[in-house]
Amino acid sequence: MEQMLQATLNPEFWYRFRWVARGTDCMAAQGREKEMKDEVRICEEGLEECPKSWAVLGNFMMLLWIALGTVACWFFHPVAAWVYLGVAVVTVFFLLRRLVCVNCYYYGKWCPIGWGKLAALFFKQGSVEKFSTSAGVKLAPIAYGLLSAVPIGLIIYALVKDVTAPKIAVLALLLLVSVYSGTISRRTSCAVCKMRLICPGSAVK
Numbered sequence: 633m634e635q636m637l638q639a640t641l642n643p644e645f646w647y648r649f650r651w652v653a654r655g656t657d658c659m660a661a662q663g664r665e666k667e668m669k670d671e672v673r674i675c676e677e678g679l680e681e682c683p684k685s686w687a688v689l690g691n692f693m694m695l696l697w698i699a700l701g702t703v704a705c706w707f708f709h710p711v712a713a714w715v716y717l718g719v720a721v722v723t724v725f726f727l728l729r730r731l732v733c734v735n736c737y738y739y740g741k742w743c744p745i746g747w748g749k750l751a752a753l754f755f756k757q758g759s760v761e762k763f764s765t766s767a768g769v770k771l772a773p774i775a776y777g778l779l780s781a782v783p784i785g786l787i788i789y790a791l792v793k794d795v796t797a798p799k800i801a802v803l804a805l806l807l808l809v810s811v812y813s814g815t816i817s818r819r820t821s822c823a824v825c826k827m828r829l830i831c832p833g834s835a836v837k
Contacts, residue, residue: 672761674737678826681738687746690821693813694724694745697779700806704783707790707799716782723775725750731768734758737826744821764830773833780810 698720706713733739733751735758741748763769787803819835828834 673829674760675826675829678828679824680826681742682744682746682824684742684746686744686821687742687749690745690817693809693817697806697809697813698724700802700809701779701783703802704787704806707802708786712786720779724779726754728768728772728775730755731766732763732772735760735763735766735768744824763827764832769832776814780806784810 698717701720702713702717705716729747729751733743733747734755736743736748736751737760738748739757740752758766784803784806787799787806791799791803815835822828822831822834822836825831825834825836828836
């Protein structure tokens, strides 16, 4: 006990202690800096801006997706169709653009679907560092999932009550568009995106 007390009273002990503490702080700071760099890694191979024709095609498919979903809901009930249409348009073209695109590298630029330009028209730019942890990134998969799940469920219910050729056609087209948007279109867009390394929803890493 006496030896420990003498050691703590030794100036050399505190001199070494300060350097160890500083070294620990430096290592912690470097760790935080490394984490920050990892979080904002931009894929250099990605396109700086995408062709405008991609945005035209992407938005056409999105509008077709919503239109088919609206018709599918109409077979269930007209009120359901109007509610679906309003919620889908607001969510896809405004809410998600506010929650996702403002923090994207492509804010104000032509991304594969052109929504960076759309976001810049209505909202202030956010921070790329916040992209991967933003509420919008967590909400987007749920929103797009419901965009298909709700009308598919309602039209199947309508088919059980009365099987008709138009209902079958709308259901088939809705399934095709949903699969295309969630697989082929998504992988194509993610493959050329500069955000794919930090985007939790990227189909290509």
